[in-house]
Every structure is written in structure tokens, then in C-alpha cells.
Amino acid sequence: xxxxASRPKWIARLVLLAFAAGCAAWxxxxxxxxxxxxxxxxxxxxxxxxxxxxxxRGFSQGAPARVVLLALRDPRAPETPPAxxxxxxxxxLRGSPAFAEAVVIGDPAADTDLGKKIFEHRFEWLLPTWLAxxxxxxxxxxxxxxxxxxxxxxxxxxxxxxxxxxxxxxAMQEMLPRDPLLLVPALAEQARLLAAPGAQAGGHALVWALxxxxxxxxxxQAPVFAAIxxxxxxxxxxxxRWTGVSRFAAASRARxxxxxxxxxxxxxxxxLGVSALLVRRAxxxxxxxxxxxxxxxxxxxxSTLLFDRLHMLVFVIGSLLSGVAIDYGFYLxxxxxxxxxxxxxxxLRRLLKPLLASCLTTVIGFxxxxxxxxxxxxxxxxxxxxxxxxxxxxAMLYFAQLERPLLEGRVGGGLAGGGALARAxxxxxxxxxxxxxxxxxxxxxxxxxxxxxxxxxxxxxxxxAAVRALFGESAQRSLWLTHGATLAEAxxxxxxxxxxxxxxxxxxxxxxxxxxxxSAWQGRRAGLASFTAEFRAALAARGFTAESFEPFFTxxxxxxxxxxxxxxxxxxxxxxxxxxxxxxLSNTTTAPFWFLTIxxxxxxxxxxRELHTIGLxxxxxxxxxxxxxxxxxxxxxxxxxxxxxxSVFAIYPWRRGLRIAVIPAGACFFVFGALGLAGQxxxxxxxxxxxxxxxxxxxxxIFSAENAAAGTAPPVPVRLSALSTAASFGVLGFSRIPVxxxxxxxxxxxxxxxxxxxxxxxxxRRKNA
Amino acid sequence: xxxxxVSISVHQWLTLLGILCVVFSELHAAEPLPLPPETLLADxxxxxxxRDLFTKLAPTKTRQSKFEERRFFPFRKEPVVLTGEVRIxxxxxxxxxYLSPEKNTLIADAKGLLLRDDLGRERTPPNDxxxxxxxxxxxxxxxxxxAALQRDFAVHGRREGAAWTLSFVSREPAFTTLLGTLTIxxxxxxxxxxxxxxxxxxxxxxxxxxxxxxxLFTGDTLKRFxx
Numbered sequence: 002x003x004x005x006a007s008r009p010k011w012i013a014r015l016v017l018l019a020f021a022a023g024c025a026a027w028x029x030x031x032x033x034x035x036x037x038x039x040x041x042x043x044x045x046x047x048x049x050x051x052x053x054x055x056x057x058r059g060f061s062q063g064a065p066a067r068v069v070l071l072a073l074r075d076p077r078a079p080e081t082p083p084a085x086x087x088x089x090x091x092x093x094l095r096g097s098p099a100f101a102e103a104v105v106i107g108d109p110a111a112d113t114d115l116g117k118k119i120f121e122h123r124f125e126w127l128l129p130t131w132l133a134x135x136x137x138x139x140x141x142x143x144x145x146x147x148x149x150x151x152x153x154x155x156x157x158x159x160x161x162x163x164x165x166x167x168x169x170x171x172a173m174q175e176m177l178p179r180d181p182l183l184l185v186p187a188l189a190e191q192a193r194l195l196a197a198p199g200a201q202a203g204g205h206a207l208v209w210a211l212x213x214x215x216x217x218x219x220x221x222q223a224p225v226f227a228a229i230x231x232x233x234x235x236x237x238x239x240x241x242r243w244t245g246v247s248r249f250a251a252a253s254r255a256r257x258x259x260x261x262x263x264x265x266x267x268x269x270x271x272x273l274g275v276s277a278l279l280v281r282r283a284x285x286x287x288x289x290x291x292x293x294x295x296x297x298x299x300x301x302x303x304s305t306l307l308f309d310r311l312h313m314l315v316f317v318i319g320s321l322l323s324g325v326a327i328d329y330g331f332y333l334x335x336x337x338x339x340x341x342x343x344x345x346x347x348x349l350r351r352l353l354k355p356l357l358a359s360c361l362t363t364v365i366g367f368x369x370x371x372x373x374x375x376x377x378x379x380x381x382x383x384x385x386x387x388x389x390x391x392x393x394x395x396a397m398l399y400f401a402q403l404e405r406p407l408l409e410g411r412v413g414g415g416l417a418g419g420g421a422l423a424r425a426x427x428x429x430x431x432x433x434x435x436x437x438x439x440x441x442x443x444x445x446x447x448x449x450x451x452x453x454x455x456x457x458x459x460x461x462x463x464x465x466a467a468v469r470a471l472f473g474e475s476a477q478r479s480l481w482l483t484h485g486a487t488l489a490e491a492x493x494x495x496x497x498x499x500x501x502x503x504x505x506x507x508x509x510x511x512x513x514x515x516x517x518x519x520s521a522w523q524g525r526r527a528g529l530a531s532f533t534a535e536f537r538a539a540l541a542a543r544g545f546t547a548e549s550f551e552p553f554f555t556x557x558x559x560x561x562x563x564x565x566x567x568x569x570x571x572x573x574x575x576x577x578x579x580x581x582x583x584x585x586l587s588n589t590t591t592a593p594f595w596f597l598t599i600x601x602x603x604x605x606x607x608x609x610r611e612l613h614t615i616g617l618x619x620x621x622x623x624x625x626x627x628x629x630x631x632x633x634x635x636x637x638x639x640x641x642x643x644x645x646x647x648s649v650f651a652i653y654p655w656r657r658g659l660r661i662a663v664i665p666a667g668a669c670f671f672v673f674g675a676l677g678l679a680g681q682x683x684x685x686x687x688x689x690x691x692x693x694x695x696x697x698x699x700x701x702x703i704f705s706a707e708n709a710a711a712g713t714a715p716p717v718p719v720r721l722s723a724l725s726t727a728a729s730f731g732v733l734g735f736s737r738i739p740v741x742x743x744x745x746x747x748x749x750x751x752x753x754x755x756x757x758x759x760x761x762x763x764x765x766r767r768k769n770a
Numbered sequence: 771x772x773x774x775x776v777s778i779s780v781h782q783w784l785t786l787l788g789i790l791c792v793v794f795s796e797l798h799a800a801e802p803l804p805l806p807p808e809t810l811l812a813d814x815x816x817x818x819x820x821r822d823l824f825t826k827l828a829p830t831k832t833r834q835s836k837f838e839e840r841r842f843f844p845f846r847k848e849p850v851v852l853t854g855e856v857r858i859x860x861x862x863x864x865x866x867x868y869l870s871p872e873k874n875t876l877i878a879d880a881k882g883l884l885l886r887d888d889l890g891r892e893r894t895p896p897n898d899x900x901x902x903x904x905x906x907x908x909x910x911x912x913x914x915x916x917a918a919l920q921r922d923f924a925v926h927g928r929r930e931g932a933a934w935t936l937s938f939v940s941r942e943p944a945f946t947t948l949l950g951t952l953t954i955x956x957x958x959x960x961x962x963x964x965x966x967x968x969x970x971x972x973x974x975x976x977x978x979x980x981x982x983x984x985x986l987f988t989g990d991t992l993k994r995f996x997x
Binding site (some may be wrong): 164165170171177178505544545546550594 | 847873885966
């Protein structure tokens with residue numbers, strides 16, 4: 002008999018041990034660095050519907066994110082940049098496997114080299130664009146096509162004469178006999194149109210470097226920091242300031258990790274503290290610890306099994322699971338047997354309906370989040386659903402091993418002890434709450450800011466701004482990215498974007514002619530045979546000594562005689578000439594191809610859609626995206642809520658079902674109303690918290706349904722459950738991460754409101770009871 | 771953040787555009803004209819023959835003059851002529867207002883050179899060290915900062931009656947290559963002409979006339995012609 006009775010205990014124990022061992026084995030062998038991300042962009046869908054945001058995403062995770070800026074200063078000679086030390090630092094970084102490139106900014110040798118290349122390739126890189134523009138102007142005159150060489154010569158000579166009155170003409174006079182078409186001066190004109198960069202490097206020597214690995218990976222952080230520290234060690238007397246995405250990513254990871262540890266510990270302590278106040282023999286609460294651990298362990302295991310990569314925020318939000326997972330344990334553990342001979346199996350069967358109703362309705366609601374576009378919301382949906390199922394299973398199996406498991410509550414009574422005055426007061430409060438719930442939400446303001454997903458690190462931002470200022474960054478300009486599926490398409494759109502600009506704008510893409518202009522030049526060369534003679538005559542007529550321009554005529558004839566080449570080889574030639582920071586101004590190798598343009602305005606009206614040009618104000622783009630996801634999350638939440646309510650009506654009679662549905666929904670609207678009246682601005686995570694709070698409040702409405710029907714106070718497990726949940730979420734309310742704070746505060750307020758409703762409900766209905 | 775970091779690349783691009791002319795000038799510069807060694811002034815700050823002139827030339831009063839600039843190019847038969855007004859405010863620096871053929875303002879002050887076009891758009895020389903050296907040297911000459919001038923330039927002087935000529939040859943060969951030799955001419959305590967000579971066919975002559983001292987510039991004028 003004894004063997005037969007103990008068999009279920011052993012089976013339960015074996016199942017629990019096997020589950021715990023499986024989870025431990027999986028989690029211990031997990032590559033946490035590869036599996037867990039702190040990159041904000043990982044919160045976005047990999048295949049974002051908006052192609053342009055996909056480009057921004059690719060851009061932000063590509064080479065530009067690997068840039069590291071370093072500024073060296075000698076405190077003993079603060080006005081003199083330590084150029085030699087900077088060169089040595091760059092050389093050391095280049096020798097490190099962590100860095101792909103390191104160059105000293107303002108190195109005259111490198112600048113001279115590229116300047117020479119631009120001049121040498123002016124006929125391939127600049128002439129086709131110039132010629133196409135002149136031909137368009139000529140076409141507009143309506144003259145016969147065979148008059149083009151003469152018109153072109155006269156126009157070029159007039160432009161040259163006019164240029165000589167410009168301030169820069171004297172400085173460029175050696176260049177003009179070789180470039181009377183002003184191809185290179187026109188390029189330099191961009192610098193005239195754009196305000197000076199205004200670098201304030203002072204006594205700093207500047208080094209620009211590119212890491213090999215992404216700053217969001219381990220390889221892009223610790224080895225980079227070590228290489229910089231090693232390079233700095235060779236010049237201990239110099240002061241080094243540096244910045245890079247890797248610093249932010251590493252700091253973010255470290256802070257979130259410490260946040261997880263702190264929140265988990267505080268959450269557990271809060272739950273145990275609340276429990277100790279409401280139960281006798283508090284040591285018995287230790288029986289709930291394995292249930293919480295198995296719930297969280299199960300949630301971690303299942304989530305990491307299902308997703309290739311999870312954002313760390315999921316685990317921060319997941320720390321609240323201890324407050325929820327304990328609910329089923331409380332309910333099972335605190336229910337006394339109906340009769341002395343009632344077995345655990347009998348008791349479980351008796352409580353199974355509310356337990357399953359509570360757990361499954363919440364799981365159904367959270368499962369709906371799997372249909373969200375936002376990876377973070379999908380991951381939270383899986384994490385919480387899996388954790389709740391594990392918590393229920395673990396509670397049912399764990400207490401099967403105990404002889405008559407019972408945790409006695411310390412408080413048995415309720416608030417339902419007042420008379421008519423108390424009843425009237427409660428009803429008045431209910432009316433006031435109804436008004437708040439109905440009117441307050443209309444005053445809500447919504448705003449999503451991607452920066453709220455991260456911990457603010459003021460010191461790093463200040464250092465970053467200071468270093469970038471040394472490198473000459475100006476807030477008076479804006480950066481625009483023009484993209485296309487092919488290189489020719491991207492360049493054609495860049496041309497259209499630049500043509501539409503009335504303010505100063507410049508792009509490295511102007512060194513590459515549009516594909517159509519390049520092809521036209523290849524075919525046009527033969528038709529310009531008479532241009533040389535026409536240009537000589539036009540120059541002489543304008544007071545120039547035409548023979549001074551022989552270097553140009555020689556180069557012109559050579560360019561016309563040069564064999565035709567492909568557009569791709571032209572782009573490759575240009576790409577090869579660009580080094581260091583200039584390599585980041587365009588992508589001419591793989592789709593999506595793009596060019597950056599700098600505009601001499603902090604903001605400009607959004608370019609027409611057909612220009613496919615987007616501002617690199619990444620935050621604004623992502624904020625818009627988050628706003629879109631908020632509405633998507635709202636739709637899913639409402640559908641989920643509908644399913645939960647539908648399930649409740651399917652399980653319970655309609656009057657009881659109505660009560661179960663109204664309490665959480667009312668609490669939610671009341672909290673939103675109160676926040677609206679308080680002038681709070683809410684975001685996506687308040688909405689997510691509200692959904693979670695409503696699902697949790699359903700539990701309390703379900704567990705207290707019997708008592709409500711009898712007009713008595715709710716059972717102790719409901720109070721314990723609600724207060725421990727409020728405590729654990731209240732802890733999240735202290736998080737320094739704004740979105741976690743939003744989520745924790747919302748859930749705690751909704752849960753407390755629901756508990757208050759459940760507690761006051763019998764008092765308000767006493768007369769009828 | 772990455773977009774911020776890439777703007778450093780943009781800055782580098784602008785810098786490069788700005789120094790294109792510098793680069794080319796270095797590659798194809800003519801040899802500067804030699805000056806007679808006997809005109810070299812060993813210590814002009816303490817030379818009684820020149821000390822007073824430097825004191826007078828150093829801007830202590832506001833001043834406004836008209837000027838004509840003649841630019842000689844080796845590939846052009848006649849010089850290009852530009853006209854305008856020059857304003858000097860000792861605390862703010864020097865401002866050249868070109869009136870023809872294009873309207874532009876060139877400001878030389880303690881921060882260096884600034885070019886402002888008629889639409890108010892501004893441009894400063896590139897941050898390239900060579901261009902910076904050239905512009906700061908120009909500013910020192912135009913401000914007659916004798917201590918700095920003696921440190922950076924070999925000063926040649928010549929007098930013929932009331933007329934005088936001072937030439938400044940940079941001790942830094944790269945600067946001489948870029949800009950050539952700076953010469954100023956005048957009579958008594960008045961500046962009459964500035965010449966920047968790279969070769970006989972490459973030079974700029976600026977003649978100054980109708981000078982008025984102690985001019986009271988209005989706030990609008992100061993804002994428009996200085997920074």
C-alpha cells in the first residue's frame with residue numbers, strides 16, 4: 002500500500018529533477034554572448050517592412066558603427082598637438098588584430114595623395130557630369146546640335162574669366178592651365194558653399210580607427226579596449242580621450258547585467274517580505290523557492306531554445322516572473338483540505354478549474370504577442386507564457402511530494418466590516434473611479450523614444466560629444482543617405498537629390514558620374530573633335546594666352562583617345578582611391594548601394610519619396626517605428642484580451658464571467674485614466690504593462706469568484722498573490738531603464754487597483770448579500 | 771551614434787575639398803623671387819630707422835580706405851581688376867569688402883580668415899595645417915604684429931625719401947611656396963600698397979587710397995563686415 006501511495010511522489014520528483022537537469026544542462030552550455038544581445042537595433046525586425054529603415058539598420062550596424070575616434074593631448078605642451086605620438090598610436094592600433102585601420106587625421110601626405118588622384122582622374126570622374134550639365138543647357142537654347150562644340154568653348158572661356166575674380170582664383174592659378182574647364186575648382190566649390198567644419202582640435206592630435214569586429218559583439222569590445230589601453234601605455238604622459246559605439250555597448254551590457262541582478266534580488270526579497278507578513282510559519286515559504294526557480298529556469302530554457310538571439314531586456318522584464326509564478330504555488334499551498342482524508346490528488350482536482358482557468362487564459366493572452374512584428378514583444382510573449390506554464394506544472398508536481406501541504410494565512414478577515422456609511426463611501430469611490438476610468442484616458446499623451454530602451458550614461462555621452470567636437474562635428478549640418486538597388490540607380494537618385502537642394506550640399510558621390518552621363522561621354526567624345534580649336538579661339542577672344550593651356554589640350558586629347566571602360570571599373574577605381582574616413586561616405590560594392598550627402602542645414606523638408614533619400618537622424622526613424630509598433634501591440638492586446646474574456650465566459654456563468662472581466666478591465670482603465678489626469682506621457686511599454694496587469698488581475702478575479710458570490714472577503718492566497726506581484730513589479734518601478742520603470746509601475750498600479758476592487762467589492766454589495 | 775561617427779568622414783571630405791588648391795599649389799609652385807641680401811633687417815623691432823614706422827602701422831585707430839586689387843595671371847594678357855573698401859578696427863581685425871566684379875567680404879582677425887559672400891554664407895580656410903599656417907601668417911602681416919612677424923619672417927626694408935618698402939619672406943619654405951613674398955609700400959606713416967608676389971607673372975597688387983582714420987562704425991557695419 003505504501004509503495005503504491007508513494008509512486009506518484011517519485012514520478013513527480015523524477016519529472017521535476019529531469020526538467021531541472023535538462024534546463025541546467027542547456028543553460029550552462031549556452032553561449033551567452035552569442036545568444037543575448039544588448040543592441041537596440043536587435044529590437045527591430047530583421048526584415049523591417051520599410052526598406053529605408055532596413056537601409057538605416059544596415060548602415061548603423063555596418064562599418065560606421067565600427068569607427069573609433071581618439072584624441073591625444075600632451076598636458077606638458079597643451080597647445081601643441083602630439084603628432085608623433087598620434088602616428089605611433091595609429092601604428093600600434095594597425096598592428097593589433099582588433100583594428101582593421103587607423104589613420105592620423107590631417108596627415109598632409111595622405112591628403113596630398115588623394116588630391117593628386119582626384120586631379121589626375123578629373124576627366125573620368127568629373128568631366129562626364131560637367132559635360133552632361135552643359136549639354137542640357139545647350140539643348141535648352143534650341144540651337145542646332147552641330148553648334149555644340151563652339152557654344153561649349155565660348156561658355157567655358159566665359160566661366161574661366163569670371164572665376165578669376167573669385168578669392169580662390171589666386172590660390173588655384175597653377176592649376177588653371179591644366180584645368181580651364183574648372184572641374185576641380187567646381188568640386189572645391191562645395192567647400193565654399195558648406196560652412197567650414199570648424200574643428201576645435203586645439204592641442205589635440207586626432208586618430209581615426211576602424212575595428213574589425215562589430216562593437217555589439219564581445220570581439221568588438223574587450224580586445225578593442227585592451228588594444229587601446231596597450232597603445233596608450235606606450236605614451237603614459239599623454240592624455241587620451243576616445244569614443245566609439247563599443248564603449249556604449251559594453252557599458253549598456255554591464256549596466257543591464259547589474260540591473261538584472263539587483264532587480265531579481267530585490268524582487269525575491271519583496272515577495273518573501275510580503276509573504277512573511279501574511280503567512281504563519283514563514284520558513285514554509287522556502288517550499289515556493291524551487292517553484293520560482295523552475296519557472297524562471299524553464300522560461301530561460303524555452304526562450305533560448307526558440308529564438309536565435311534574445312535581447313537582454315527580455316530577461317530584465319522576465320525578472321518579474323517570480324512575482325507571478327508564485328501565484329499558483331500560493332493558491333495550491335494555502336488551500337486547506339475539505340476533509341481530513343482528502344488526498345493531494347483530490348485537492349488538486351478540486352482546484353484544477355480555477356488554476357487552469359487562471360494560467361491558460363493568461364498564457365493565451367501572452368501567446369497572442371507571438372504575432373507581434375516586434376521581436377522584443379514576441380520574446381516577452383514566449384518568456385512569460387513558458388514561465389507561467391512551468392510555474393503551474395512545477396507547483397502541481399512539487400506539492401505532490403509533501404504530506405498534506407498547507408501554508409496557513411495570518412489574516413482571515415477582510416475590509417467588509419463597515420456599516421452603511423462605509424458602504425456609501427465605497428460606492429462613492431466606485432463612481433469616482435468610474436469617472437476617472439472613463440474620462441482620464443482621453444487626456445493621455447503617447448510618445449515612444451528608442452532612447453528609453455537603454456540606461457542613460459551621461460558621462461559617456463558627454464565624453465562622446467567632447468571628442469566628436471574635437472573632430473569637427475557640427476550640429477549645424479544634417480546627413481542624408483541616398484540609396485538604390487543598383488549603383489547606377491543610387492547615383493542617379495543622388496544627382497536628383499543634389500539638384501533639388503538650394504542650400505549648400507556636398508557628397509563624395511559627385512566624384513562618380515551618373516551611369517547615363519558616363520555612357521554619354523563615351524559616345525560623345527568623337528563629336529567633340531572640333532572643341533580644341535574652338536576653345537583656343539574662345540580663350541584668345543577673352544584675353545587669355547591660349548598657348549598657356551597646352552597642358553590641358555594634351556590631357557584632353559589623351560582622355561578622348563582613352564579606351565572605353567565599364568561603369569563598374571570606374572567605381573572600383575574611385576573606391577580604391579578613397580581611404581580612411583572617406584571610405585564610409587558611400588557603399589559602391591554591394592546592394593543596397595548608397596551615398597551620403599552633407600547639407601548645410603540642421604534640418605530640411607523631407608525629400609520626395611522618389612529620391613529615396615533618408616535623413617540619418619536614426620533616433621527619429623526608430624521612434625516612428627516604435628510608434629507604429631505601439632499600435633500593433635495595442636491591436637494584439639485587445640484581441641488577446643478578447644480571447645481571455647471569451648475563455649472566461651466559456652468556463653463560468655455569464656454573471657460571474659462578467660465580474661471576472663470587469664475587474665481587470667476597470668482597473669486598467671482607472672490606472673490609465675489616473676495617469677492621464679496626472680499628465681503622464683505613456684509609451685509602448687506602459688501598454689505592454691497594462692496587458693500584463695490585466696492578465697494577472699484576471700487571476701485574482703477568478704480566485705476570488707467563490708468568495709465574491711458568497712459576499713465574503715477574498716481568500717488569503719489572492720491577497721498574498723496580488724501583494725507579492727505588486728511588490729515585485731513595484732521593484733521594477735525603481736529601474737533606471739525608463740521602459741522597465743514604465744512597465745513595472747503600470748503592472749503594480751493595475752494589480753493593486755484590482756486587489757482593492759476585490760477587497761471592497763463585498764463591502765459595497767453587503768446589503769444584497 | 772554611427773551616423774555621428776560617419777560625420778567625421780564628412781568633415782574629412784570637406785577638409786580635403788578645401789585643401790585641393792593647396793595641394794596643387796605645392797605641386798606646381800613657381801620659385802619665389804630672391805630679395806637683395808643687403809635689404810635684410812636684422813632686428814626691425816629695435817632698429818631706430820624702422821621702429822617708429824611699425825608703431826604707426828600697427829592698428830590703434832579705426833580706419834577705412836578704398837582699394838584696387840590687380841591680379842596678374844601667367845595665362846592672361848591683362849590683370850583682373852577688383853575694387854572695394856578696407857576697414858580696420860583694432861579690436862576686431864581687418865575687413866576687405868570687394869565691390870566689383872563680385873561682392874564678397876574677407877575678414878582677417880584673431881581667429882584667422884573668414885570669407886563671407888553677399889548672401890551671408892561664410893567659409894574659412896580648411897583646417898589643413900599648411901593652409902592654417904598660411905592664413906595665420908597673413909593675419910600677422912596685416913595686423914603688423916612685429917614680435918610674431920620677426921619670429922616667422924625674414925624682414926627686408928628699403929627707403930627712398932618719404933617712401934618705404936617692407937618685404938616679408940617666411941622662414942617656413944612651404945608657406946613661401948604657397949603664397950610667395952609679401953611686400954607693403956607706403957609714404958611716411960601711411961600704407962599705400964600691398965603686393966603678394968610669387969613670380970613676375972603671378973602676383974597680386976593692392977593699392978590703397980582715400981584713407982580716413984577714427985571712423986565711427988555703426989553696430990550694423992561691424993556686424994556686417996567683421997565677426
